Amino acid sequence: MIEFRDLHKGFGPKPVLTGFSLQVRDGETLVIIGYSGSGKSVALKHIVGLLHPDAGEVIVDGRAVASLDRAGLTEVRRDIGYVFQFAALFDSMTVAENVALGLRRRALAEDEIAERVREALALVDLTGTDDRLPAELSGGMRKRVGIARAIALRPRYILYDEPTTGLDPVTSAVMDQLMIRAREHLGVTGVVVTHDMRSAYTVGDRIAMLYEGRIRQVGTTAEIQDTEDPVVRQFIEGRPS
Amino acid sequence: MISTIGSKTVEVVRAAGRFGHFVGDLARATADVGTWPRLTVVQMRRIGVDSLPVALFIAAFTGIVLALQASYTFTGTVPLYIVGTVVGKTMMLELGPVLTGLALGGRVGASVAAELGTMKVTEQVDALETLAYDPHSYLVLPRVIAGTTMVPIVVALGIATGLLTGWLASLVLLDLSTAEFVKGLKFLYRFKDTWFGLFKSATFGFTITLVGCIVGLATRGGAEGVGRSTTRAVVYSAMLILVLDAFWAMILL
Numbered sequence: 139m140i141e142f143r144d145l146h147k148g149f150g151p152k153p154v155l156t157g158f159s160l161q162v163r164d165g166e167t168l169v170i171i172g173y174s175g176s177g178k179s180v181a182l183k184h185i186v187g188l189l190h191p192d193a194g195e196v197i198v199d200g201r202a203v204a205s206l207d208r209a210g211l212t213e214v215r216r217d218i219g220y221v222f223q224f225a226a227l228f229d230s231m232t233v234a235e236n237v238a239l240g241l242r243r244r245a246l247a248e249d250e251i252a253e254r255v256r257e258a259l260a261l262v263d264l265t266g267t268d269d270r271l272p273a274e275l276s277g278g279m280r281k282r283v284g285i286a287r288a289i290a291l292r293p294r295y296i297l298y299d300e301p302t303t304g305l306d307p308v309t310s311a312v313m314d315q316l317m318i319r320a321r322e323h324l325g326v327t328g329v330v331v332t333h334d335m336r337s338a339y340t341v342g343d344r345i346a347m348l349y350e351g352r353i354r355q356v357g358t359t360a361e362i363q364d365t366e367d368p369v370v371r372q373f374i375e376g377r378p379s
Numbered sequence: 380m381i382s383t384i385g386s387k388t389v390e391v392v393r394a395a396g397r398f399g400h401f402v403g404d405l406a407r408a409t410a411d412v413g414t415w416p417r418l419t420v421v422q423m424r425r426i427g428v429d430s431l432p433v434a435l436f437i438a439a440f441t442g443i444v445l446a447l448q449a450s451y452t453f454t455g456t457v458p459l460y461i462v463g464t465v466v467g468k469t470m471m472l473e474l475g476p477v478l479t480g481l482a483l484g485g486r487v488g489a490s491v492a493a494e495l496g497t498m499k500v501t502e503q504v505d506a507l508e509t510l511a512y513d514p515h516s517y518l519v520l521p522r523v524i525a526g527t528t529m530v531p532i533v534v535a536l537g538i539a540t541g542l543l544t545g546w547l548a549s550l551v552l553l554d555l556s557t558a559e560f561v562k563g564l565k566f567l568y569r570f571k572d573t574w575f576g577l578f579k580s581a582t583f584g585f586t587i588t589l590v591g592c593i594v595g596l597a598t599r600g601g602a603e604g605v606g607r608s609t610t611r612a613v614v615y616s617a618m619l620i621l622v623l624d625a626f627w628a629m630i631l632l
Contacts, residue, residue, distance in 0.1 A: 183505070188508060212511045220509040222506060224502065226501060227503075229497075229503075239512075240510035240511065291510075
């Protein structure tokens with residue numbers, strides 16, 4: 139289980155998270171929605187220790203991430219796959235090398251690495267792209283390689299940072315299907331950060347809205363769709379104020 | 380006024396703290412022997428072998444100019460074989476290491492800062508961390524080790540090239556015989572001339588790559604930030620090379 143406990147984080151004088159608390163239950167896909175710049179990605183980065191909280195803590199399977207040493211942090215990161223907003227693929231490596239990079243860190247045999255790369259690329263419908271460079275791929279394909287890189291690790295958790303941002307509606311729907319497929323095939327717990335409500339309704343078991351640095355409302359997809367909270371209502375309906 | 384001094388002091392102390400922290404992380408990363416050794420070989424080629432053309436080009440013309448200027452200065456006052464002494468001493472002690480260092484500060488420092496800066500702003504460095512790699516052992520250590528070991532080799536080849544072109548210029552343009560040039564080369568030579576220049580070059584290589592890495596990994600703000608980091612890395616490297624040059628001269632000569 140992942141738990142945010144009263145998380146505070148600011149950059150310079152600007153507070154971003156001001157008492158952010160939330161639980162991610164094992165096996166579910168939790169979607170965090172919120173306005174651009176509301177701190178969704180900031181919250182996500184705390185889970186893998188890419189950012190350190192000013193106060194509060196993030197607990198992953200009973201381990202407080204911010205207080206871990208590098209070895210402890212590495213252990214936590216081994217259980218987590220992270221899909222970056224713009225994929226963050228390594229430019230100089232081929233698709234297969236990108237997917238294999240995390241596996242090599244685990245000292246697996248070369249034939250097992252090759253098998254896992256093949257499986258992961260097949261799961262995201264990118265079989266046959268092994269030798270292509272990221273620069274030769276479309277935005278959607280790059281994001282799918284990012285997902286393949288995460289699922290190849292067979293993690294307990296996958297964190298998706300704006301997985302459908304910048305994609306056309308059809309490619310976005312493909313990404314949604316891939317996230318669902320990853321959960322069904324691997325049984326992973328997912329945390330998805332997005333402001334794409336169609337995607338949130340499709341992939342989420344529960345939805346939490348981050349507003350002014352803290353959780354405004356959390357509930358099942360149906361509960362959020364029926365919410366009477368004016369702030370959440372305005373956001374999910376996409377109404378200007 | 381007082382608050383300005385105070386905030387500047389705090390800024391300097393913070394920067395020193397960040398530098399100490401960075402070097403500490405680098406020292407700790409040496410234990411990760413599964414990662415950095417194979418990547419170091421790649422960097423040795425990129426930093427060392429790929430820098431040879433520019434380094435040898437500079438050294439070749441420096442050797443010629445040194446021979447001609449020495450001849451111009453000494454003609455009629457000092458025996459001309461001293462041209463060999465000037466070319467040898469100057470190439471080994473000063474111009475070989477410093478000119479090559481400055482050239483590599485531009486070439487290697489800019490390249491390291493731009494590459495790491497781009498990786499930073501496109502979240503590739505974060506991706507490395509989430510894949511359980513330590514950026515210090517994956518990115519920094521291979522470059523710093525390659526810089527520290529390969530720059531002296533490049534400088535040594537540059538010095539040899541400078542001596543060769545200095546000898547050729549003396550032979551062809553100054554009517555100095557090979558025997559006279561070699562006599563000048565041996566005159567006043569001490570083994571320290573060789574190791575001092577190469578040792579100094581190793582510290583230049585360490586500085587160029589370390590500065591490139593520190594500045595690159597501190598990049599913020601997209602393409603403009605990468606441009607700023609690249610410029611910063613070249614300027615800081617050049618300044619530190621000149622400061623180190625004076626420092627080692629005071630300490631070791």
